[in-house]
Amino acid sequence: MLKYQNDEDYDIHALLEVIYLKWGYDFRGYSKASLTRRIFFFLQEERIDRIPDLQFRIVRDRGLFSRFIKDVTVNVTEMFRDPSFYRSVKKHIVPQLETYPHIKIWHAGCATGEEVYSLAMLLDQAGLLDRATIYATDINRSVLDRAKKGIYSDSHLSQYQQNFKDAGLNGDLLDYFEKGYDHVIVDSRLRKNIVFTEHDLVIDHVFGEMQLIFCRNVLIYFTRELQDKVIGLFTESLDFGGYLCLGIKESLDFFDGRAMFTAVDADHRLFQKTSNKGSSDKR
Numbered sequence: 001m002l003k004y005q006n007d008e009d010y011d012i013h014a015l016l017e018v019i020y021l022k023w024g025y026d027f028r029g030y031s032k033a034s035l036t037r038r039i040f041f042f043l044q045e046e047r048i049d050r051i052p053d054l055q056f057r058i059v060r061d062r063g064l065f066s067r068f069i070k071d072v073t074v075n076v077t078e079m080f081r082d083p084s085f086y087r088s089v090k091k092h093i094v095p096q097l098e099t100y101p102h103i104k105i106w107h108a109g110c111a112t113g114e115e116v117y118s119l120a121m122l123l124d125q126a127g128l129l130d131r132a133t134i135y136a137t138d139i140n141r142s143v144l145d146r147a148k149k150g151i152y153s154d155s156h157l158s159q160y161q162q163n164f165k166d167a168g169l170n171g172d173l174l175d176y177f178e179k180g181y182d183h184v185i186v187d188s189r190l191r192k193n194i195v196f197t198e199h200d201l202v203i204d205h206v207f208g209e210m211q212l213i214f215c216r217n218v219l220i221y222f223t224r225e226l227q228d229k230v231i232g233l234f235t236e237s238l239d240f241g242g243y244l245c246l247g248i249k250e251s252l253d254f255f256d257g258r259a260m261f262t263a264v265d266a267d268h269r270l271f272q273k274t275s276n277k278g279s280s281d282k283r
């Protein structure tokens with residue numbers, strides 16, 4: 001029986017295998033449709049005709065591989081994405097965080113950082129920022145570099161100001177930014193407790209003893225099996241009583257260890273780890 005439906009399936013499979021062997025990055029568990037689109041886009045960008053040609057070149061050219069990572073990962077994000085989600089975090093999670101002397105937060109798949117700074121503003125207004133450490137991670141080094149700088153074009157500013165208000169924060173977004181000619185720069189006060197660092201959810205290890213994990217709009221790019229494995233990683237990384245926040249289109253429904261979590265706001269995908277039993281322990 002044929003293992004691959006067509007040559008394209010085979011070529012993509014072979015490309016991902018070769019990338020894993022050579023560079024140690026594992027895209028084999030990413031959803032095929034989106035990944036295939038991104039690979040074809042990359043071929044066009046690099047003016048490479050065929051996937052086998054890309055396969056040949058990518059193992060010999062580190063620069064090409066770095067650009068591949070940059071282009072195949074989807075980095076779309078915004079400030080206070082889904083504003084009502086932040087209202088829910090304020091209502092359901094902040095009161096629990098207030099009880100901790102120190103708060104460890106992992107923001108996985110943070111892209112260019114807009115969401116990380118949104119959370120920092122929320123924590124600031126709750127009087128919790130000084131006792132929080134936020135580990136903001138992504139597989140893509142170039143977006144992390146931009147996140148670290150905290151410089152954003154002002155083209156979406158009015159939408160972000162509206163999101164800020166809709167998220168239930170007081171004052172104005174610009175209270176946290178310095179305005180430049182066509183950009184805004186995040187206040188250093190927001191940045192000082194954030195550690196930006198590379199971390200690959202597929203191959204890297206646990207971030208220990210977190211009280212809160214944000215991983216929004218990342219799992220949608222993974223197959224169900226990979227989602228299960230990554231949620232297992234989050235489960236291990238969370239303290240008992242810690243919270244896991246996913247994107248609006250993501251869920252724990254198919255996760256083997258879902259009985260370990262209680263939905264504190266199912267609509268906004270806020271879950272609390274309320275049991276230590278039932279871990280899928282697949283890593």
Ligand SMILES: C[S@@+](CC[C@H](N)C(=O)[O-])C[C@H]1O[C@@H](n2cnc3c(N)ncnc32)[C@H](O)[C@@H]1O
Nearest residue numbers: 073074077109111138139140200201202216217
């Ligand atoms: C669509 S963005 C989501 C950004 C932000 N969390 C949000 O919801 O607005 C997805 C991010 O996940 C990152 N990502 C993809 N695969 C990853 C992996 N294996 N490990 C860590 N981050 C990954 C991408 O580089 C990208 O920045």
